[in-house]
Amino acid sequence: MTDPREPGLFEAPPESEQERMAEAILFAASEPVTLAELSARMPMGSDPASAVERLRRRYDGRGVHVVRVGDAWAFRTAPDLGFLMQREAVETRRLSRAAIETLAIIAYHQPVTRAEIEEIRGVSVSRGTIDQLIELDWIRLGRRKMTPGRPVTFVVTEAFLDHFGLESARDLPGLKELRAAGLLDNRPPPGALSLGEPERDDGQPELFGK
């Protein structure tokens, strides 16, 4: 495939070669590689998107798969063969229940503020929980919310998608059902005497956190 803009000067390699190149690059990297990165490393005029697509079909049903992680691609072993890989299994620190719930709330409600997480769980986010999730590289800071105090928000990362085998945050299990049931709506309490609510003001201490 030649780039029509620069005829002849930088001849793109044939499709089959491009596929080999994408294969080599994805194989070599243990982290997912973005199309932009593939594009930067492959010869000029290459079309990494279609190379990856051909590669994905080629590995369909094999012992390793080409999987999509957000905007990036990676080779991963087929999940049904996990039982052979006990030696490689990494012992992950068990997450607390609070950390697991906080992670799920961030994933399903992102971008979400700390106050919103606390409202959903009914308790304050314990010190260290957010820290631990950031340390795991599963969450990161998102845009500030355009509400009074402009609180920081949290969103999930590409490493989160990679870890849980998700192509994108839209593929979270049960997301559609939750949305249809209105359970992801930001529904403010009807007003009076909602004493259990965390303070919304930025930097305001909580009266009654746990």
Next chain:
Amino acid sequence: MTDPREPGLFEAPPESEQERMAEAILFAASEPVTLAELSARMPMGSDPASAVERLRRRYDGRGVHVVRVGDAWAFRTAPDLGFLMQREAVETRRLSRAAIETLAIIAYHQPVTRAEIEEIRGVSVSRGTIDQLIELDWIRLGRRKMTPGRPVTFVVTEAFLDHFGLESARDLPGLKELRAAGLLDNRPPPGALSLGEPERDDGQPELFGK
């Protein structure tokens, strides 16, 4: 999956399945794998030698090859594609404390002069530190300050935002938020008198934030 052919107690998986297994094991292993090891990890009755041989033929001419390393087997990038691997050889080192502190001050106070950085840090900033940050393309020169001497200022770059996953420098959390999110220890720096706040238990509310 039961195989109707034989009522054997330990039925070996079909050949194609054995090949998938060898493929996944070689891919995920952190070092080349011997046939003995493959044999130990694959289901009873498997024939790793012929699985590896089929795998070797399958990858013949592809972007990665199955190669023999001593008496073990591993995937390796096809030799003619080695030129694609240059970015993989990058060595990452952590920034020095002086550099990260300088960078933090620029990010939080930009545009900021060198004298101001020194005032905030309480120690002088070496030429090399600034140079390194400019070299990394994380900071650049901003407008000159309209003060006597018209000193140059420093600001952070797009590449900085990109690296740290920020939409803008305004999204950096403030001190209160850092503390509220549990990202900050309130412990005084080592060496300081033991003043400051008492240690809080996990999950203890910050009732009286400063």
Next chain:
Amino acid sequence: MGHGWDETPDAQAGRLAAEALIVDVDGFEGPLDVLLTLARTQKVDLRQISILALAEQYLSFVAEARAVRIELAADYLVMAAWLAYLKSRLLLPPDPTVGGPSGEELAAHLAFQLERLAAMRDVAARLMARDRLGRDFFARGIGEDVAQVRRVTWTATLLDLMRAYARIRTRDEFRPLVLDRDRVMTMEQALERMRGLIGHTGTWTELAAWLPEGWQSDPVRRRSATAATFAASLQLVKEGRIEIRQAGADAPVLIRGRPPAAGGDPG
């Protein structure tokens, strides 16, 4: 089942559940967690639970805790006060002098919160049960070492950056503890003060009016005194010494003393 003839099976199950919760109260993540657990004992879909029955269950849980002298955290008591209020809103005919949302609206929101929390727990479990990297599927185990070109890149994480900044900015912020203490009022101080004054007010008075002199203008002191006074007033509600109300989210919190004869449990 040798217990109470006068109890319906539902009520009895609820009471037994409340007793069981007490044993394990440290295992709960706050009042909403307890409510959700209690709601599950009603053995109906969360959308059909009776909030009134749930309020009863929770209040008997709190009463049970008190009976066996278990100290509940303040937010459990706040929830109890709120549920007692909700219960009265649900049982009594609407009072036109009290504004704000109806008991039904409040109950509906609580039901929503419970359903949402249950849903989040459900998807959290589904998430954690997925095939996971490093456990069920794996990345390439051997890093390629083809290129001999060694380029050093310097790296730092956002956490490094923020910690560095915090380190610099907090270096001179550490002061002796006493400096902070004189800007903090404890609940015990507030309680002692309120006990002394409570007999004198039979009319609704704003919570803010209860702050001692010298604690009303400085924001840090005012905040601390407000928190302590509010916590203390909840304790007094619990003891049946005062009543508390608020007409809306932003309306002032009002307090008045209660005649001794009417003393008793708000639940």
